Amino acid sequence: MSDVDLYPVAEKAPEQVRTPTGKPLSALTLEAVMSGEVDARDVAITPEALLLQARIARAAGRVTLAENFERAADLVRVPQDLILDTYELLRPGRARDAQQLLDRAAQLRRDYGAERVAALIEEAAAVYTRRGLFVKRY
Numbered sequence: 001m002s003d004v005d006l007y008p009v010a011e012k013a014p015e016q017v018r019t020p021t022g023k024p025l026s027a028l029t030l031e032a033v034m035s036g037e038v039d040a041r042d043v044a045i046t047p048e049a050l051l052l053q054a055r056i057a058r059a060a061g062r063v064t065l066a067e068n069f070e071r072a073a074d075l076v077r078v079p080q081d082l083i084l085d086t087y088e089l090l091r092p093g094r095a096r097d098a099q100q101l102l103d104r105a106a107q108l109r110r111d112y113g114a115e116r117v118a119a120l121i122e123e124a125a126a127v128y129t130r131r132g133l134f135v136k137r138y
Contacts, residue, residue: 001013002059003055003056003058003059004056004059004060006052006055006056007056007060009025009049009052009053009056010025014026016052017046017048017049017052018046018048018049019041019042019043019044019046020041020042020044020046021041021042023038023042027042028042028043044076045072045076046076047073047074047076047077048073050069050070050072050073050076051069051070051073053069054066054067054069054070054073057069067116070116071116071117071120073116074108074112074113074114074115074116074117075114075117077112077113078108078112078114078117082108086104086108086121089101089104090121090124092128092133093133093134093135095128095134096134097134098125098126098128098129098134101121101122101124101125101128102121102122102125104121105117105118105119105121105122105125106118108121
């Protein structure tokens, strides 16, 4: 079976997906939720599940979608407040200079192993410098 044949994973390869607590996908039933066997930690996405989706997307020729899944896998363990702050920092006119973006990229790489996201932020720093997007516009 090729990677593209795994889609949709829940139907064709559920054994390849586990919850963050290690439960198989088949354990996520309404009955299990109602009985308390499954909680919020069990329905969170894992980096492994996102990387599997990336493999499928790449096999289907959807390279950009695959890259987005890969970056999402990087972000699973990053605290939500840091993700939101990074999003705000990336809005044009929000960062004061390229160094502020490069520092955030370094932090994500160092503290969370978010290599792909860090590379994207470094690329943004170069583009923002070239286009003059560090000056507050409003």
